[in-house]
Each structure stands twice: as structure tokens, then as C-alpha cells.
Amino acid sequence: MKIFYSLFGLILYLSLWTEAQETENLAVSNLQKYIQIRTEQPHPDYTSAVEFLKQLATEIGLETQLLELVPGKPIFLAWLRGSNESRSTILLNSHMDVVPVELEGWSKDPFAATMEGDKIYGRGTQDMKSVTIQYFEALRNLIQQGWKPDQTILLSVVPDEEIGGAEGMGVFVESEEFKKWNISFELDEGLANPQSFMWLYYGERQPWWLSIGAMDQPVHGATLPNHTAIQYLYEIEQKVVEFRKQQEEKVSQGIPLGDVIGINLVYLRSGVTKDNHSYVMNMVPGIAELGLDIRVPPTRKHSEEMNQILSDWLSCPPITSQWSGTCSHYYYKFIHKVDIPQVTSTDPVENRYYQVIEQVFNELSISYQTAIFPASTDARYLREKNIPCFGFSPIHSTPVLLHDNDEYIPKDIFLKGIPIYERLIQALSTLDSQATPNDNSIPKDITHSMSSTPHEEL
Structure with a gap:
């Protein structure tokens, strides 16, 4: 009899182990398939991406909808309906598009989803196709366990985040379709971390993309003008x-990157050309131009500081509300400027969504830190609607490789992220918000929560 029970136990163990392996293999396979769909800007294959996502959602048992608020820019929605439809909706957002690649810098095909050792290589493995698949696989597992949410769980997969999101999440939040969902909270993307803890982002630096040009008289190259x-x-x-x-x-002194003003020179342009190919070598041009990618922390203090700095550089009157202008020898034009400082509260008394996330992380012994996201995400569009949002990607002990060559995610890190989302989804969906979002989740004094706060593993 002992032998019988031992054999029965072994068979049961092997059966469960095999089932777990099949589930893991399916998740990895779906990530690889998604990476292989070329959605890089400026010509993303959104059609194939939507077909894949729809098939995946239907297979899992989710309801779906396709919106096209801007022609050629589809927004894919999938949801698990809550048992009480009078309650608000929890949104899990991700984006379809990825940034272009410089092939000469890659040792692997960026769209082959190559597995080498424990690493899955490909454009989008970190930013952010892995998170999209983790959302879906977390819901698959919960549905298979017979779990049903109190509140509806909505997945949105949007276009164009990598080029500003104006024709993706930007138009979605202004639409009547968005209002129907009564969204009270959103999870969005975060960043990988080479250290052992994870990042939880409660705000993000505001992108200011600025062109500055200088003007003077064009002269002959043989002269020597002052x-x-x-x-x-x-x-x-x-x-x-x-x-x-x-x-x-400031960064070298330990101030988090998200709390300082970032500035990078992204292009220089000048010279007189012939046939838009070669330069005329005996002419000094009358126009020279540069482009700046400026990232401003989300406080009024930082916005005012950067506006004043630009005014001083250009010898201009205050440019706070001006998108373009001419001053002295210069002209300027903002290509893109977000200047609506907004963060989500990390006070557990003030923000119950943060309280729940904190409880889940403690329960799972997840070490994390809160911070300002150093770049920008689609979450800003929801924060502008007073909807509390956090950016989170469960990727630790991994170099930050979004937008970089040989972008990858370790297989085990990817798989371990799925049960984290399972617990987050379960916990967040029990918070009943009957009507509009809780305005108190967006702190009125946004300067008090600018520092990164460590939360040690329990």
C-alpha cells in the first residue's frame, strides 16, 4: 500500500510539474510570437499585432473590442467582466509599438525572439511586449482557477506610445468610449533594474522637445565675419x-535621475546644400539649428526653472506659454511640450490603491522603491484626468536595455512576473469605487512626494 501511495504521489507530482511546464512554455511562446511581429516605428505592423492579440484574448476567454479613433492607429481592448458592473474599472495598459533598431549594433536578429541560454532577445522584450503578455497570461491563470473579479479588468493595448501617444492613449482618454469604462485606476509600464529590487513609478518627467535656430547673414566662405x-x-x-x-x-551625488532636469542634444543641422545631397563648401550658412530632448520633473518649481533658463539662453521674455518665437539672433519652436505637473500619491492613507500594492509586495516579499519615471509613458494622459496610475514592470537583476542594442529579458524573470500580476489584479479588483476616481489619490501638494523611498524586503 505504501508503494501504491508513493507511486500515486509521484504521478501526481509529475502531472502537476508537466502542467506547470506547459503553462510556462505557452507564455514564453506567446512572447516570442509577439516580438516577431514588427511593430517598430515609423511603420509598425499594427494589423498583425491586433490579429495576434485578438486570437490570444479569445483563447483565454476575454471579451474584445477594436477602436480606430485615428485611421490606421488601432486601440485593442480586452476585458474580464466584473460581477458588479456598477463598480469602476481597473485598467492595465501597454503599447504595441516599439522603437526602431540599428541592425549593426545587434548580435541577434531583433525580431527573431531568439532564446540563448536563459535570455529572450528582441526589440520589445523590455519595452514593453513582455508586460503585455504577462497581463494576458496572469488573467489566463486566474480564469483557469475559477476566479471572477468584482470589478471589470480592462486591458488596453495602444499604438504610438513611442512617438508621444497623442494618436493612441491621447485620443482614447478624450473619447466617449473611454468615459463609458469609468476607470478608477491604471497600471502602466516601468523600467528594468540591474539591482535586486523593482521600481514603482508614481509620476514621470515631462518631455519638452525643442528646436532652437540661430540666424545671421549668409556670406562667402572666403570672408572672415565677426x-x-x-x-x-x-x-x-x-x-x-x-x-x-x-x-x-546631481545624479552622481545620489539624486535620482527622475528628480533632475535631463537635457540631451539630439541633432545639429546647418550648411548650404545643392540638390539636398552635398554641401556648398564656399558659403557660410545664414541658419543653424539644433534639437534638444529636455525632461522636466513634474513639479511647478522645475517647470518654472527650465522656462527661465531657456529665456535667459535665448535673451527672450518669459516663454512659459509660448510654443514658438523669435528673439535677438534666435528662433525657437517646441515640437512637443508637456507642462502639467501631476503625480500619484504614495501615501497609503491618502491612496488606497498604493496601500493595496504595498500589501501585495510585502506579501510576496518583493523589495521595491518608488520613484519618478525618468522618461514618459501613456500614464500621463490618465493622470491629467485625475486617475491614479503607477508604472511597474517586474524586471529586476537585469540591465536597462529599452531602446538599446541586444534588448533582452531573462526567461525566469519574465515568468516570475506573471504571478505578481495575478496577485495585483486580484487585490486591486476588490477596491470598490462607485463613481468618479478618488481625487485624493492625486496629491494637491505634488512637491512632497518627489524623493525615492526605499521599501525593504520583509
Whole structure:
């Protein structure tokens, strides 16, 4: 009889182990299939991505809807309906598009989803196709366990996040379709972390994309003018470099990247061309231009500081509300500027969603830190609607490789993220918010929560 029970136990163990392996293999396979769909900007294959997502959602047992608020920019929705439809909706957001690749920098095919050792390589493995698949697989597991939510769980997979999101999440939050969902909370993307803890982002730096041009008279290359457009632009470059060094020093002193103003020179343009190919070598150009990617922490103090710095550099009157202008020898134009400082409260008394996340992380012995996201995500569109949001990607002990060559995610890190989302979804869906979001979840004094706070593993 002992032998019988021992054999029965072994068979049961092997059966459960095999089932777990099949579940893991399915999740990895779905991630690889999704990576293999080329959704890189500027020509993403959204059609194939939507077909894949719809098939996946239907297979799991989710209801689906396809919106096309902007032609050629589909928004895919999938949801697990809550038992009480009068309650608000929990939103899990991700984006379909990925950034372009520079093939010469990759040792693997960025769209083959190659598995080498424990690493899954490919564009989007960190940003953010892995999170999309984790959402779906977490819901698959919960449904198979017979779990039913009190509140509806909505998954949105949107286009164009990598180019600003205006025609993706930007138009979605302004639509009547969005209002129907009565969304009270959103989870969005975070970042990988080479250290052993995970990041939880409660706000993000605001992108200011700015072109600055210098103007002067074009002259013959054989002359020696006292000033030229390129010289005027060089003065701006020097100021940018000096300011950047000051910000680098702050980071080296331990101030989190999300709490300092970031600035990078992204292009330089000048010269007189013939046939838009070669340059005319005996002409000094009358126009020279540069582009800046500026990232401003989400406080009024930082916005005012950066506006004043730009005014001083350009010898302009205050440019707080101006998108373009001409001053002295310069002209400027903001290509994109977000200047609505907004963060989500990390006070567990003030924000019950944060309280629940904190409880789940403690329950799972997850070590984490809160911070300002150093770049920007679609969450900003929801924060502007006073909907509390957190950015989170369960990727630790992994170098940050979004937008980088040889982007990858370790297989075990990817798989361990799925049960984390299972617990988060279960816990968040028990919070009943009958009507509009709790305005208190967005702190009125946004400067008090700017520092990163460590939360040690229990």
C-alpha cells in the first residue's frame, strides 16, 4: 500500500510539474510570437499585432473590442467582466509599438525572439511586449482557477506610445468610449533594474522637445565675419553642455535621475546644400539649428526653472506659454511640450490603491522603491484626468536595455512576473469605487512626494 501511495504521489507530482511546464512554455511562446511581429516605428505592423492579440484574448476567454479613433492607429481592448458592473474599472495598459533598431549594433536578429541560454532577445522584450503578455497570461491563470473579479479588468493595448501617444492613449482618454469604462485606476509600464529590487513609478518627467535656430547673414566662405549663425548656435551648445554637467553632478551625488532636469542634444543641422545631397563648401550658412530632448520633473518649481533658463539662453521674455518665437539672433519652436505637473500619491492613507500594492509586495516579499519615471509613458494622459496610475514592470537583476542594442529579458524573470500580476489584479479588483476616481489619490501638494523611498524586503 505504501508503494501504491508513493507511486500515486509521484504521478501526481509529475502531472502537476508537466502542467506547470506547459503553462510556462505557452507564455514564453506567446512572447516570442509577439516580438516577431514588427511593430517598430515609423511603420509598425499594427494589423498583425491586433490579429495576434485578438486570437490570444479569445483563447483565454476575454471579451474584445477594436477602436480606430485615428485611421490606421488601432486601440485593442480586452476585458474580464466584473460581477458588479456598477463598480469602476481597473485598467492595465501597454503599447504595441516599439522603437526602431540599428541592425549593426545587434548580435541577434531583433525580431527573431531568439532564446540563448536563459535570455529572450528582441526589440520589445523590455519595452514593453513582455508586460503585455504577462497581463494576458496572469488573467489566463486566474480564469483557469475559477476566479471572477468584482470589478471589470480592462486591458488596453495602444499604438504610438513611442512617438508621444497623442494618436493612441491621447485620443482614447478624450473619447466617449473611454468615459463609458469609468476607470478608477491604471497600471502602466516601468523600467528594468540591474539591482535586486523593482521600481514603482508614481509620476514621470515631462518631455519638452525643442528646436532652437540661430540666424545671421549668409556670406562667402572666403570672408572672415565677426559673427555667424553657427557661432551664435555654438554659444547655445556651450550653455547646454554646462547645464548638463550640473545635472550629471546631481545624479552622481545620489539624486535620482527622475528628480533632475535631463537635457540631451539630439541633432545639429546647418550648411548650404545643392540638390539636398552635398554641401556648398564656399558659403557660410545664414541658419543653424539644433534639437534638444529636455525632461522636466513634474513639479511647478522645475517647470518654472527650465522656462527661465531657456529665456535667459535665448535673451527672450518669459516663454512659459509660448510654443514658438523669435528673439535677438534666435528662433525657437517646441515640437512637443508637456507642462502639467501631476503625480500619484504614495501615501497609503491618502491612496488606497498604493496601500493595496504595498500589501501585495510585502506579501510576496518583493523589495521595491518608488520613484519618478525618468522618461514618459501613456500614464500621463490618465493622470491629467485625475486617475491614479503607477508604472511597474517586474524586471529586476537585469540591465536597462529599452531602446538599446541586444534588448533582452531573462526567461525566469519574465515568468516570475506573471504571478505578481495575478496577485495585483486580484487585490486591486476588490477596491470598490462607485463613481468618479478618488481625487485624493492625486496629491494637491505634488512637491512632497518627489524623493525615492526605499521599501525593504520583509
